[in-house]
Amino acid sequence: MTNTPDTAYRVLARKYRPETFADLVGQEAMVRTLKNAFEADRIAQAFVMTGIRGTGKTTTARIIAKGINCIGPDGTGGPTTEPCGVCENCVAIMEGRHVDVMEMDAASRTGVGDIREIIESVHYRAASARYKIYIIDEVHMLSTSAFNALLKTLEEPPAHVKFIFATTEIRKVPVTVLSRCQRFDLRRIEPEDMIGMLQRIAAGEHAEIAEDALALITRAAEGSARDATSLLDQAISHGAGETTVEQVRAMLGLADRGRVLDLYQMIMR
Numbered sequence: 001m002t003n004t005p006d007t008a009y010r011v012l013a014r015k016y017r018p019e020t021f022a023d024l025v026g027q028e029a030m031v032r033t034l035k036n037a038f039e040a041d042r043i044a045q046a047f048v049m050t051g052i053r054g055t056g057k058t059t060t061a062r063i064i065a066k067g068i069n070c071i072g073p074d075g076t077g078g079p080t081t082e083p084c085g086v087c088e089n090c091v092a093i094m095e096g097r098h099v100d101v102m103e104m105d106a107a108s109r110t111g112v113g114d115i116r117e118i119i120e121s122v123h124y125r126a127a128s129a130r131y132k133i134y135i136i137d138e139v140h141m142l143s144t145s146a147f148n149a150l151l152k153t154l155e156e157p158p159a160h161v162k163f164i165f166a167t168t169e170i171r172k173v174p175v176t177v178l179s180r181c182q183r184f185d186l187r188r189i190e191p192e193d194m195i196g197m198l199q200r201i202a203a204g205e206h207a208e209i210a211e212d213a214l215a216l217i218t219r220a221a222e223g224s225a226r227d228a229t230s231l232l233d234q235a236i237s238h239g240a241g242e243t244t245v246e247q248v249r250a251m252l253g254l255a256d257r258g259r260v261l262d263l264y265q266m267i268m269r
């Protein structure tokens with residue numbers, strides 16, 4: 001997680017966005033597989049990340065992109081699962097401005113023309129990084145003809161190119177594309193991991209929040225780290241002193257179930 005001192009207010013979800021594999025909460029299986037692959041120098045040509053929203057698919061894609069292109073603080077390092085975060089590649093990727101790391105959202109660019117643009121650019125070597133990386137978010141939104149065009153490139157990808165796809169709906173991605181990708185299923189984050197993460201963020205913000213309030217936020221977030229973090233963000237900016245479970249309940253707009261039931265029974269009588 002970032003520890004950069006910030007005077008300007010930043011939303012917590014951005015401030016605490018994981019920047020290394022070690023920061024990723026509750027995705028140990030994926031991290032282990034990636035570590036093994038990187039150490040054996042067998043980095044897949046294409047990856048696909050799937051999972052519900054807010055489980056860190058695009059964040060993971062960026063971390064992989066950094067790991068593949070990191071050159072280390074002294075500029076001599078190779079691909080690593082512990083990107084240094086300080087080399088020019090790491091910094092530019094983190095800020096989303098690396099010329100060799102293209103991020104596109106298939107939800108807004110789904111046409112075959114857009115894919116053709118990509119395909120034409122894959123043959124040019126990377127400008128400064130080790131690999132050119134194409135991150136395509138919500139890849140299931142691509143049109144059939146766009147998928148067909150992409151498939152041709154996946155069948156014979158240039159050695160200097162890697163693809164990282166992310167999707168919430170893996171069943172809508174053609175099997176022909178999936179079969180050429182290393183697939184990772186990002187799990188919903190378990191409640192205990194989520195509470196631990198929220199506690200670390202609250203401590204980092206010098207905010208006090210009751211344990212049962214954190215449990216309520218965790219339940220409302222349904223396994224999404226991003227949702228949990230933004231709920232925490234709202235909760236602690238509302239509360240002066242310790243944030244209580246009542247404040248969080250009010251914030252979430254949960255009706256007091258007991259009172260609703262009383263009312264119902266009264267009507268029935």
Ligand SMILES: [Zn+2]
Nearest residue numbers: 070084087090
């Ligand atoms: Zn680096």
